[in-house]
Amino acid sequence: MPGSGIGLAVASYLLSQGWLVVISDKDAVAGEKAAAELGCKFFAADITNYDQLAQTFALTWQQYHRLDFEHYYDEEPLVVSSDGFESLPIPAFLMTAKVNFIGTLQTAYLAQHYLARNGGGSLIFTASSGSLYPSAAVPVYSASKHGVLGFAQSIAKYSWEEKNIRVNSLCPGTIITGLTDEKNWARFPKAHLTPMKKLVDVVGILLDDPAIHGKAVEISGLNHYFHSPRTPVDESMVVAVDEVQSRSFL
Numbered sequence: 001m002p003g004s005g006i007g008l009a010v011a012s013y014l015l016s017q018g019w020l021v022v023i024s025d026k027d028a029v030a031g032e033k034a035a036a037e038l039g040c041k042f043f044a045a046d047i048t049n050y051d052q053l054a055q056t057f058a059l060t061w062q063q064y065h066r067l068d069f070e071h072y073y074d075e076e077p078l079v080v081s082s083d084g085f086e087s088l089p090i091p092a093f094l095m096t097a098k099v100n101f102i103g104t105l106q107t108a109y110l111a112q113h114y115l116a117r118n119g120g121g122s123l124i125f126t127a128s129s130g131s132l133y134p135s136a137a138v139p140v141y142s143a144s145k146h147g148v149l150g151f152a153q154s155i156a157k158y159s160w161e162e163k164n165i166r167v168n169s170l171c172p173g174t175i176i177t178g179l180t181d182e183k184n185w186a187r188f189p190k191a192h193l194t195p196m197k198k199l200v201d202v203v204g205i206l207l208d209d210p211a212i213h214g215k216a217v218e219i220s221g222l223n224h225y226f227h228s229p230r231t232p233v234d235e236s237m238v239v240a241v242d243e244v245q246s247r248s249f250l
């Protein structure tokens with residue numbers, strides 16, 4: 001759970017429901033402040049740094065001896081950077097891919113380890129509408145979020161059947177957070193924004209209903225829609241997909 005935005009709102013909701021919550025963020029100052037306000041533990045970690053992340057999970061386990069729910073978050077400023085064709089583009093976008101995708105894999109790997117240790121639980125990925133739709137505005141962000149959803153749905157069946165871990169993904173549209181600045185948010189008409197409360201309500205639904213697993217939940221304005229993974233187009237594809245589903249990377 002991070003020290004701002006969606007993660008902070010979810011942490012606040014969970015505390016209101018009586019959960020024991022640990023938040024983590026690379027921003028130690030904001031994280032400590034948020035934890036003090038919320039009344040919960042904070043451990044600093046950059047999710048692209050596996051050792052820091054592993055330490056956060058280990059400290060959480062030491063503190064509470066269990067992990068029931070991991071809400072994965074991330075964010076790096078969305079940069080696809082080029083100064084024109086005079087010089088080579090600066091690969092700032094690689095950091096977006098690293099945080100969004102590699103950070104997610106690392107977090108999920110550790111979360112599964114600890115969730116399995118206490119007999120199962122719930123793993124909710126913060127994917128995005130960018131996981132479902134291509135985005136010309138932020139192609140690397142969209143590609144990395146497609147990766148997040150693809151990964152979540154790829155591990156969902158095995159996680160559920162073998163480890164009693166429910167894997168679901170949130171795919172929100174636009175929610176005003178610290179993700180970008182006011183000027184950028186002003187580009188999105190108010191009528192199309194999703195209130196933070198809506199997202200938190202969906203998290204509550206996913207946590208409370210033990211029958212929901214392997215879903216992507218698209219959250220658009222005040223509505224939410226459950227999506228299952230795409231059905232294979234023909235018999236050859238069924239064989240290909242089944243072969244993949246019989247294995248697990250975690």
Ligand SMILES: NC(=O)c1ccc[n+]([C@@H]2O[C@H](COP(=O)([O-])OP(=O)(O)OC[C@H]3O[C@@H](n4cnc5c(N)ncnc54)[C@H](O)[C@@H]3O)[C@@H](O)[C@H]2O)c1
Binds near residue numbers: 025046074176
């Ligand atoms: N806000 C939206 O409209 C929206 C829509 C769809 C998906 N999302 C996704 O929701 C997630 C949370 O974003 P948000 O909108 O709450 O933004 P936010 O900027 O308010 O919060 C992101 C948090 O992540 C932390 N962070 C960034 N890089 C990190 C790293 N390497 N290691 C650890 N912590 C790091 C930041 O310090 C910050 O506290 C992101 O994955 C984002 O892509 C947001």
